[in-house]
Amino acid sequence: MDISDELRASNKKAFSEQFQTNDSLDEDIRKMIDDGRHRLIFQISHLYQRGANDLARGLLRNPSEYIQSLSDFVTERTRSIAPKYLNEGEQVLIGFDGPFVSRKVTPRDLLSEFIGSMVKVEGIITKCSLVRPKVVKSVHYCPSTKQFTSREYRDITSTVGLPTGSVYPTRDDNGNLLVTEYGLCNYKDHQTLSMQEVPENSAPGQLPRTVDVIAEDDLVDSCKPGDRVAIVGIYKAIPGKSQGSVNGVFRTVLIANNIFLLNKEANAPMFSTEDLKRIKQIAAREDTFDLLSRSLAPSIYGHSWIKKAVILLMLGGTEKNLKNGTHLRGDINMMMVGDPSVAKSQLLRAIMNIAPLAISTTGRGSSGVGLTAAVTSDQETGERRLEAGAMVLADRGVICIDEFDKMNDQDRVAIHEVMEQQTVTIAKAGIHASLNARCSVVAAANPIYGTYDRSITPTKNIGLPDSLLSRFDLLFIVLDQMDPVIDRRISDHVLRMHRFRSAADGGEDSMSMYGREDEADVDTSIFVEYDRMLHGKTRGRRPRDETLKIKFLKKYIHYAKHRITPNLTDEASEYIATAYAELRNTGGSTRTGGTLPITARTLETIIRLSTAHAKLKLSTQVLKSDVEAALKVLNFAIYHQELTDMEEREQQLEKELERKRKSDHDGDINGDRNTRAATETETETEAMDVDEPPVAQPTSSERVAAFRSAFEQHRHETRFEQISIAEIERVVNVGAVVPYQRAEIMTLLESWREESRVMIVDDIVYPTY
Secondary structure, three states, X not given: OOOOXXXXXXXXXXXXXXXXXXXXXXXXXXXXXXXXXOEEEEEOHHHHHOOOHHHHHHHHHOHHHHHHXXXXXXXXXXXXXXXXXXXXXXXXXEEEEOOOHHHEEOHHHOOHHHOOOEEEEEEEEEEEEOOEEEEEEEEEEEOOOOEEEEEEOOOOOOOOOOOOOOOOOOEOOOOOEOEEOHHHOEEEEEEEEEEEOOHHHOOOOOOOOEEEEEEEHHHOOOOOOOOEEEEEEEEEEEOOOOOOOOOOOOEEEEEEEEEEEOOHHXXXXXXXXXXXXXHHHHHOOOOHHHHHHHHOOOOOOOOHHHHHHHHHHHHOOOOEEOOOOOEEXXXXXXXXXXXXXXXXXXXXXXXXXXXXXEEEEEOOOOOHHHHOEEEEEOOOOOOEEEEEOHHHHOOOOEEEEEOHHHOOHHHHHOXXXXXXXXXXXXXXXXXXXXXXXOOEEEEEEOOOOOOOOOOOXXXXXXXXXXXXXXXXXXEEEEOOOOOHHHHHHHHXXXXXXXXXXXXXXXXXOOOOOOOOOOOOOOOHHHEOOOOHHHHOOOOOOOHHHOOEOHHHHHHHHHHHHHHOOOEEOHHHHHHHHHHHHHHHHOOOOHHHOOOOOOOHHHHHHHHHHHHHHHHHXXXXXXXXXXXXHHHXXXXXXXXXXXXXXXXXXXHHHHHHHHHHHHXXXXXXXXXXXXXXXXXXXXXXXXXXXXXXXXXXXXXOHHHHHHHHHHHHHHHHHHOOOOEEHHHHHHHHOOOOOOOOOHHHHHHHHHHHHHOOOEEEEOOEEEEOO
């Protein structure tokens, strides 16, 4: 836009009248000089504070009329403060900041009403072109006349003056040949960006909107793909390159004058005093872990351990960046493999609803470069540019990959670097770049045969290489159990979901359900209100059935994740080292029946899970109890050392019958021993009663692991080829708190024989591996 000299001088005079000497503007100029910059960030609020509302509104609505005048005024003021700071003919560039109010928009809100005005657009950078020089002034020498001529160049993106022709002069008006003096020409840096609306705010079912941004001079290379930015600029329409005809549709670009890097927690929830009080009350409860896991996807029946793992995944561990350049990730990766129709995809949907930043993709619908990054060609200029993939866009968030088994091997290898180093390195087409991709990966896959084959090992069912599996901290095998009782519970749960119709406000008053006398001081509005149609008749008023509302659950996870940084204690470190050594001693690979190879990454997994549990309890130290809770989740993921619902019911029934038998049998004899036995059987972690040797109860997971550990250690020390059962009984009972009975040992050995790990001939055991 070309403006007259009178209007330019009038606007300059208006700015000089508003800003006197020794003003706040001088402080901004001095700060610019101290930083060595040549762009002044002008605060529009300065004009509002001085009552120059018309000048501020004109600057926002018609910035082309005022920017050059403001630049002239600031340049004069800068020369008066530091005469030697600017070169001859150099001007101070202007960037803007301040309260944009209705002009603070997203790429989706950029409509025709904003064309020609100044806006502040927030989004995420998806593409960056290479930085190219752009000629501003060319100088030519004529050998015939020995005269110098110069020519200035302006295009449609210039903020002042009419566009000039793009024809480069080779001869003067008389036809004499001109030689370009490149050393005397002036250039400026030029770069084009593509900014897309942030994924979490995109309209569902619609393509995310994108706006092209032009950055020049000192604004180039101020951001990279994956960065969340707020860009202040002039929204302009540029005619297309049509051949002789105009169809009325113009290309729009944003001419940037200021770029801010936004923190990813900019949209963090606000915490009131009441929220902080409730968060601390929930953290002080004994069942905090169970409560949060129940609150995650309550519409999905069961999967309690997987839900606990998801809670720990969203909390994450503590990222470490050591002084020697080593990066230790704090994000937790998880994978679910199992039969169809066991709610794997629904769990991914639940993560999408809870996590503040989550991006969903599928294995079949994603390529390797689509997940990481790609080098593409610009359609207009033909130059190369870097385009960020899904994992780069999910930096500091969670990426959910469904149908993980449908990915090609080449595409699957592309995410190896992201899952451990958390960076994406590109070296293609002359571009070498490293992008941050610090995200947690949650993958869901079906077994290689469609359904899980229980007759072969988990590794053969999964069909993925150990190099990829070891990068997953947790791997859960989800089975479709054919148990009539479980099927009945699932059907009742699903039918209640379909029958339920929520109130318009979602039910805010839940005092009628959770009226606990022992915790009457806790405001129960953070809990989901009881509904008989939704929760069933048997739910009652039991505190163990409580679930938190999604809104409060988000606040709790965000508070615990970003404001708590636990440190490892000596006790926890020693316990983690011992637990890791025991895991390695039990075999150290998937051939022992585990789902994951036990490597040094497993040690870091224990640390990350323990740290996440400490965050969940709002503790500044990782205690032994946190490690124990983390090991329970890890043991279930590796060895499935939690009884299924059907086995648990059978075991509970046998316990009840045995307890009744013992009470009848011991009614006439000494009751002291019976009292001690009853005390031990009340705890759920005890799997067998040691006071009645003849009765063989089902063995707990801890005793199975201890038996395996003692057996493997003795074999490693003695390197025996055969061993008697009596010798095994002596070895495993050394140091055992509760001795192993002969019947229990035979049960364990029989299970090993079914797995083809040992042969038993005449009370002699022969290991086969």
